[in-house]
Amino acid sequence: MYSNRWAHALLSTGLLWFLLAIAFAPANKIYQQGLVALLWVPCIALAWSARACLGEAWRGQRLLFSLLLLLALWASISLLWSHTQEPDREFKRVLYIAFFVLFFPILADAKPDRVMRLMQWAGVGLGVAALVSMIKFFGVQHHAWLARVEGVGELSHPILGAYVIGVAVIWTLLWPPRTKPLQVVWCLALLLGSAFVVMSQSRGAVLALFFTIVALPIWWRHRRAFYLSAAAVVVAVIGFWLMEPLMMARGSSYRPEIFEAALKMIELHPLTGLGLGSEYNVVVADGTRFDHSHNLFTHIAIELGVPGMLLWAGIWLTVLWQAWRVRETDFGRGMIGIWLFSTLAMQFDAASLTGSPRAEWFITWLPIGLASLLVWARGEVAPAVIKSRVPLNQ
Missing domain, CATH: 4.10.860 (DNA Excision Repair, Uvrb; Chain A)
Incomplete structure (x- = not known):
């Protein structure tokens, strides 16, 4: 069905x-x-x-799915000591994440190119969203050109909106269309998305985008990758020369102090953490308070302890390992780019793992959902499974 x-x-x-x-x-x-x-x-x-398809995904990604199950189990157990007032709601979110990951194998049906095509169109759509955001922010609302652009809808946060558009730029760049008319639209979407990321003045998103493009030749041994990498360096040098005062005006934005304070919080509950969904504040030396740790790994360690952080690290490294094994394929190349951008982005501001679907999901659960398709990236499908998928009326 x-x-x-x-x-x-x-x-x-x-x-x-x-x-x-x-x-x-x-x-x-x-x-x-x-x-x-x-x-x-x-x-x-x-x-x-789709049980045959899901079974094939399980057999091909046994380590990834086992680690995900362990993390879900540990997160659910942590609700026993969590300070959240709605533990049932937190458990429901864990189930939402589980079905979100399972959604991708069912949609792809052993054909990752199906998902790639959809994401190509989504990349163009998010390029349109970047254009609409800039027209609304600068043209309709008449903000100064040096103001930090805010996106439309749930992209209104300058940092998180830039992460969404930034990762869309990466998958759009690495999964281009094959027909020339669509390549024109593809190129415009890339330019609009990149402009939005720069004008958001989110240094984390800009650096993640820059380093991901510069690193392309590491896993994509193609002349185009070297050209893109060199172009990124040239554009970055020119951009930094033009915008240095603006980009450096906010200093380090307390990031080193927040990280130090977060480590001290982890030391208080290293094994158990505060429990899934527990609210907390990170207080730096001068008394300034922040409602999260601005780093996904320390956030997980605060909530789920070091065991939870190690499980997440294992999941994240497994995604890279599986993508690296198929790096010669279009899907594998795109996955490595998405993984690298997301890894860099989650160091600076993302601090939500099990919240309801939001911008952070684009650099956490979306890469993991896509990684569940890596088993089919080479097109190696077991004949027995293919046979089991043939409709009864054929």
Whole structure:
């Protein structure tokens, strides 16, 4: 049933909703309701019919899925000592994440190129969102050109909005269309997205985008990768020369002090953490308070202790290892780029692992969902599984 046209159309709509409605949905509540209707409910309804596909994903990514199960189990156990007032809500979010990861194998049906095509269109759509954001911010609202641009919809936070558009630039860059007319649109989307990231003045997003493009030749041994890397260096030098006072005006934004204070908090509860969903404040030496640690790894260690952080690190490194094994494929190259950008981005501001779907999911759970498809990146599908997928009426 999951391989029928109507099911594929519904699942495709769910992915596009997740990727695009974060910018274009009129309200966060509508965005969340759309995910329930178009992503989670179809995933649950079609999971049984897709059991052969999910079983193949499990066999091919046994380490990744085992670590995810262990992290989910540890996070659920931590609710026993968590200070959250709604433990059932936190547990429900863990289930949402589980179905989100399972959604990708069901949608792809052993064909990662299906997801790649959808993400190509989503990259163009987020390029349009970047354009609309800049027109609204500078043209309609008449902000000064040196102000930090804010995106539309849930991209209104300059940092998190830049992370979403930045990772979209990376997958759009590494998964280009093959026809020339679409390549023109692709190029415009890249330029608009890159401009949005720079004008957001989010140094974390800018650095993540820069280093990811500069590092392309490490895993993509192609002349184009060297050209892109060199171009990124030239653009970065010119941009820094023009915008140095603006980019350096905010100093280090307390990041070293926050990191030091976060380490002290981890030392208080190194094994158990505060528990999943516990609210906390990071207080630096001068008394300034922050509502999270501005770093995903320290945030996880504060909530889930060192065991939780090690499990997350294992999951994250497994994604890289699996992507590196298929780096000669289009899907593998894109996955490494997404992984590297996300790794750099989560060092500076992202501090939400199990919250409801939001901008942070683009650099946490989206890469892991995509990684579940790496088992098919080489096109090596077991004949027995293919046979089991043939409809009974054929």
